[in-house]
Amino acid sequence: MSEKPSEPDPSIVPEILPDEEPVTGKVVRPPDENLGDDRRKLERGPAQKPHPEATPVVQVENVSLAFDEPILEDVSFQANEGETVVVVGESGTGKSTILKLLLRLLVPDKGAVLVDGQDIVDLSFNEALKVRQKMxxxxxxxxxxxxLxxxxxxxYPLREHTELNEEEIEARVREKLEFVDLEPDKVMSQMPAELSGGMRKRVGIARGMANNPEIMLYDEPTSGLDPLTTATITHLIMKLQKELxxxxxxxxxxxxxxxxxxxxxxxxxDRRIAYFGTPEDMRKQDDEYIGRFLGGY
Known part of the structure; x- marks a missing residue:
């Protein structure tokens, strides 16, 4: 086994245990003159019910979280097996906070976060690590x-979390790089600094899926990319859903x-789920805020 790198593993973040106070912070929403206060007038109907045969994999139920001020209030949604749920919203609305709750790097003040039917809110540190292996x-x-x-x-995650031998690790790495449309023989020996932004994102996806996770979490996967590279990353996320x-x-x-x-x-x-449903139905909503948010898309 090769020597571990000196940098910290980006997938490991200091744990916030249930009996600890949340880290104190303050979220400041920048003023938005275009959207104004329409968000406060938004009608919040119930989330769409899943198909009777659908299997919930991720469930966020009535979750509230506050630091110096409320971040999330009574947030509920779920992702069924094989679905891709995209969380959108203005800057500072708590989108990335939801990912931290799913990883149990934050715990909510109220509500439940379930992965495969198991509420992860009150898990111990070691129990939470086991859940993260699914992600x-x-x-x-x-x-x-x-x-590196x-x-x-x-x-790296294969050496840290599996007992695969080096031959098996190389085969898995090649498989994942090929899945994200990179040629293993050309890129495996390259350093991150030698890669374009889009290639780094694809390597990040390959590393994220190295352990064949049941759930993939993405934080702004197309941020800072040109339109063609954005289309490539979007295609890969769709490919993961459709093929795997x-x-x-x-x-x-x-x-x-x-x-x-x-x-x-x-x-x-406004700290809540304002809409949850299909993209097609979202376009049909007769709601001023949703219309402004979509900007005619």
Missing amino acids: GMVFQSAALFDS TVFENVA SVTSIVVSHDIRSSFRMGTKIALLA
């Missing part, structure tokens, strides 16, 4: 280890790609 995380900046090659980056039936939660500000990849859209507004 792959793709960070906004890809968060690759700068001092592409091969070593993708192999992976359940995905995506935080995004990109409405166009959200509507392409999402089987369901969850719109956060």
Whole structure:
């Protein structure tokens, strides 16, 4: 086994245990003259009920969380097996906070967060680690280890969390790189600094799916990318759903790609889920705020 890198594993974040006070912070929503106070007038109907045969994989039930001020209030939505739920909303509405709740890096003040029917809110540290093994995380900046090659980056979770031998690890790394449309023989020896932004994102996806997770979490996967690269990353997320039936939660500000990849859209507004349903139904909503948010898309 090769020597571990000196950098911290980006998938490991200091734990917030149930008996600890939440980290004190303050969320400041920048003023938005275009949207004004329409968010407060929004009618919040009940979330769409899943198909009777659908299997819930991720469930967020009546979750509230506050630091110095409320961040989330009575938030509920779910992702069924094989669905891609895209969480959208204005900046500062708590979209990325939802990912931290799913990873149990934060615990809600009220409500439940269930993964495969298990409420993870009151789990111990070790129990939470086991739940995280079901998940792959793709960070906004890809968060690759700068001092490791592409091969070593993708192999890292395999060496940390599996008992695969080196031959099996190399086969798995090649498989995942090919899945994200990268040529293993060309990129495995390269360093992250030698890659384009889009290639780094693809390597990040390959690393996130290295352990064959049941659930993939994405934090702004298309942020900072040009339109062609955005389309490539969007296609890969859709490919994971269609070919591997992976359940995905995506935080995004990109409405166009959200509507392409999402089987369901969850719109956060005024700390609550303002809309939860299909992209097609969202376009049909006779609501001023939703209309302004979509901007005619």
